[in-house]
Amino acid sequence: MKIITVSGPPSSGKTSVILKTVELLKREHLEIGVVKFDSLSTYDDLLYKKIGIKVKVGLSGNLCPDHYYMSNIEDCVKWGVKENLDMLISESAGLCNRCSPHIKDVLSICVVDNLSGINTPKKIGPMLKLADIVVITKGDIVSQAEREVFAFRVKQSNARASIVFINGITGQGAYDLSIRMREANAFSSIENKRLRFSMPAAVCSYCTGETRIGDVYQTGNIKKIRI
Amino acid sequence: MPNDIVLFRVEELFARYNYARDFFVSMGIAEIDTSLSLKEFVANIKHESLEDAGLNKEQLIENFMAFIDKMEALKSNSGNIVESISIIGGKDKYGNNEDINLELKLGEVISIVGPTGSGKSRLLADIECLAQKDTPTCRQILLDGKVPEANRRFSMENKLVAQLSQNMNFVMDLAVEDFIKLHAESRMLDKQNEIVAAIVSCANDLAGEKFDRDTPLTQLSGGQSRALMIADTALLSPSPIVLIDEIENAGIDRKKAVELLLKEEKLVLISTHDPVLALMGDKRLVIKNGGISKIIVLSKEEKDYIDVLEEIDRKMLGIRSHLRSGGVLDDKIVDFELARE
Numbered sequence: 001m002k003i004i005t006v007s008g009p010p011s012s013g014k015t016s017v018i019l020k021t022v023e024l025l026k027r028e029h030l031e032i033g034v035v036k037f038d039s040l041s042t043y044d045d046l047l048y049k050k051i052g053i054k055v056k057v058g059l060s061g062n063l064c065p066d067h068y069y070m071s072n073i074e075d076c077v078k079w080g081v082k083e084n085l086d087m088l089i090s091e092s093a094g095l096c097n098r099c100s101p102h103i104k105d106v107l108s109i110c111v112v113d114n115l116s117g118i119n120t121p122k123k124i125g126p127m128l129k130l131a132d133i134v135v136i137t138k139g140d141i142v143s144q145a146e147r148e149v150f151a152f153r154v155k156q157s158n159a160r161a162s163i164v165f166i167n168g169i170t171g172q173g174a175y176d177l178s179i180r181m182r183e184a185n186a187f188s189s190i191e192n193k194r195l196r197f198s199m200p201a202a203v204c205s206y207c208t209g210e211t212r213i214g215d216v217y218q219t220g221n222i223k224k225i226r227i
Numbered sequence: 228m229p230n231d232i233v234l235f236r237v238e239e240l241f242a243r244y245n246y247a248r249d250f251f252v253s254m255g256i257a258e259i260d261t262s263l264s265l266k267e268f269v270a271n272i273k274h275e276s277l278e279d280a281g282l283n284k285e286q287l288i289e290n291f292m293a294f295i296d297k298m299e300a301l302k303s304n305s306g307n308i309v310e311s312i313s314i315i316g317g318k319d320k321y322g323n324n325e326d327i328n329l330e331l332k333l334g335e336v337i338s339i340v341g342p343t344g345s346g347k348s349r350l351l352a353d354i355e356c357l358a359q360k361d362t363p364t365c366r367q368i369l370l371d372g373k374v375p376e377a378n379r380r381f382s383m384e385n386k387l388v389a390q391l392s393q394n395m396n397f398v399m400d401l402a403v404e405d406f407i408k409l410h411a412e413s414r415m416l417d418k419q420n421e422i423v424a425a426i427v428s429c430a431n432d433l434a435g436e437k438f439d440r441d442t443p444l445t446q447l448s449g450g451q452s453r454a455l456m457i458a459d460t461a462l463l464s465p466s467p468i469v470l471i472d473e474i475e476n477a478g479i480d481r482k483k484a485v486e487l488l489l490k491e492e493k494l495v496l497i498s499t500h501d502p503v504l505a506l507m508g509d510k511r512l513v514i515k516n517g518g519i520s521k522i523i524v525l526s527k528e529e530k531d532y533i534d535v536l537e538e539i540d541r542k543m544l545g546i547r548s549h550l551r552s553g554g555v556l557d558d559k560i561v562d563f564e565l566a567r568e
Binding site: 098114124125140141142143148149157159160175176196 | 253283289290294296297352355395396410413459460463464
């Protein structure tokens with residue numbers, strides 16, 4: 001089973017990109033499943049079901065979505081194998097820019113959009129810097145120059161990735177991505193695989209439910225602004 | 228790039244690759260001891276800074292080397308990379324063969340006409356992605372008469388195609404000058420001041436209503452934005468092919484705009500409902516039911532009509548600004564001379 005991780009900031013167009021690409025892959029009679037990770041709620045599973053895709057939803061609630069994703073991904077792989085999928089796609093929102101969802105050897109895609117501002121590629125950490133493919137969306141509503149500058153900034157942040165431009169509404173560009181997805185590595189399990197970079201860490205009193213403000217309430221992994 | 232790049236002193240690298248410092252600065256690594264070798268410098272970077280950059284030491288060096296490689300490739304590849312494209316017909320919406328084998332060369336203008344929904348945008352999309360009988364139309368696009376190599380098709384580094392459409396807007400909150408400099412920087416061009424001056428003057432020439440280099444992008448009128456986009460695409464975009472989708476009359480001189488793009492030796496394809504733009508094509512592709520149904524070569528007679536249509540256009544614009552400024556219509560303003568002729 002081919003495994004692909006798709007991540008990107010909220011509202012960058014991850015679901016639209018996956019939907020358009022999967023529509024093309026389904027023509028080749030590939031059995032595809034999606035695991036949608038989100039924090040509080042999602043309706044995207046309905047969109048996937050509508051085009052005949054098997055889908056599982058994981059809501060992280062009050063846990064760090066990145067950590068939640070990591071502690072569930074192997075079970076999702078098992079589910080995909082049981083369902084005889086040809087391809088499993090995990091979709092997770094990078095809710096903080098320090099997100100680090102990419103796994104070594106597993107094809108990783110980061111979706112960013114032209115509207116997010118030209119400094120965004122610099123601001124996103126391992127999620128963009130260590131991705132194999134960076135998909136840039138919403139190019140149809142900004143100028144040619146802004147597209148070129150944005151793509152340059154992405155190259156500056158991650159020169160090793162290939163850049164694919166996709167219009168999530170018309171699907172223009174999705175064909176290029178579908179070719180790359182067909183070439184993804186296949187696995188029957190990803191146990192013992194490693195992340196490309198460590199996840200954001202915080203084990204402090206607030207992680208365990210502290211709500212009061214003040215030095216005396218802060219214990220554990222604490223970092224201060226140099227003022 | 229030399230193989231032993233990690234042994235080079237950082238100051239040598241910065242001198243050789245003028246964009247190299249920016250790579251580290253953009254990663255949040257601003258304190259750089261340039262007298263060290265790259266290897267020593269990276270070894271000395273604090274663990275915390277790397278954590279914040281989201282890369283470990285090996286990944287940082289790998290990304291740096293890949294960046295230098297790409298930028299050098301970009302620099303050496305500034306000229307036009309193709310001379311012509313060919314469109315080999317596929318099938319229309321009803322599965323009928325599209326009997327076309329059309330070569331389009333740089334320096335030509337091609338207009339594309341057809342009712343809404345007939346497939347004009349689809350044709351532009353096929354060209355943009357260099358379709359290889361694998362899009363819904365089954366068309367094939369050749370570069371210089373040959374099937375493009377797969378890596379050419381999927382390497383987005385040197386995009387062949389620039390696009391302009393009615394829906395595109397500037398979203399950056401910058402002055403015109405800073406915006407153009409940013410674009411020039413991304414192409415690693417020097418002489419940025421001259422470039423800014425050239426683009427602003429070209430855009431003003433197209434727009435009619437003048438703006439200067441300090442004007443914020445967000446304050447440009449529709450016509451000024453369009454004019455700046457066209458001038459910038461002509462003078463600063465490396466793509467040899469320009470696809471224009473539905474740029475209607477926004478108060479810009481369309482004839483000059485097309486001439487500007489041609490002067491830069493580009494192939495210009497215009498999908499349009501506007502009669503003036505339609506007649507600007509050396510060839511006019513008529514789209515029907517998803518396929519190219521006819522290719523009309525612009526005749527001398529048709530060419531003469533461009534002036535007539537432009538005259539009508541000017542008249543309409545005149546009436547528009549007359550009404551906008553509170554005027555009242557009468558025979559003298561409307562001047563039906565043209566219609567009676």
